[in-house]
Amino acid sequence: MAVEQTFAIIKPDAVEAGNTGNIVQMIEDAGFTIRALKKVRLTEKQAQGFYHVHAARPFFGDLVSFMTSGPAVLMILEAEGAIAKWRDLMGPTDATKAGKDTVRGRYGKNIEKNASHGSDAPETAAFETAYFFNCFERV
Numbered sequence: 001m002a003v004e005q006t007f008a009i010i011k012p013d014a015v016e017a018g019n020t021g022n023i024v025q026m027i028e029d030a031g032f033t034i035r036a037l038k039k040v041r042l043t044e045k046q047a048q049g050f051y052h053v054h055a056a057r058p059f060f061g062d063l064v065s066f067m068t069s070g071p072a073v074l075m076i077l078e079a080e081g082a083i084a085k086w087r088d089l090m091g092p093t094d095a096t097k098a099g100k101d102t103v104r105g106r107y108g109k110n111i112e113k114n115a116s117h118g119s120d121a122p123e124t125a126a127f128e129t130a131y132f133f134n135c136f137e138r139v
Contacts, residue, residue: 005035006082007128009117012070015039019107020073023116026103027077030089036076036129036138042068050131059112066112074132083125086118 010023020039027034042050047067054060079085091098095108095115108114119125 001081003078003080004082004122004125005076005078005129006086006125007117007119007132008075008077008086010073010075011113011115011117012067012072013109013113014103014107014115015071015073017107019115023103023107024073026089026106027075027086030079030085032077032079032082032086034075035078036133037073038133038137039071039073040132041071044068050128062112076129076133076138083119083122087120090116090118 008027010020014020014023024034024037044064047064048055051060051063051067054063077086089103091102091104091108093104093114094111095104095113096110098105098108098114100106103116104114106115108116119128
């Protein structure tokens, strides 16, 4: 399996609850290398641009409001098969259906407040990492 990079967010609900360190520890314990990390508070325009693929969906406004409600932690993660590996570690989108050994199972509340985000494909990972990190912010 090839080494690849993926994009990850610790969402505002998990940051507000004080779970950033625990989630970063889970990431490192799972064998990821963190290639970039920063804490930001997304603006409405940033959140709308990032989630543009969902613009026509009925939940878009709520999603943008949630993602701008407080600070989030943005990361580029690297590992063999990083995209699938991070998605497995996150667990299902609906935190109520996630196992306790996953980020969402431990720190998420429901389908919206689910503690984390991850890229779903190489093309998505490329867009998402470039959206938030320039070449000088990556190690």
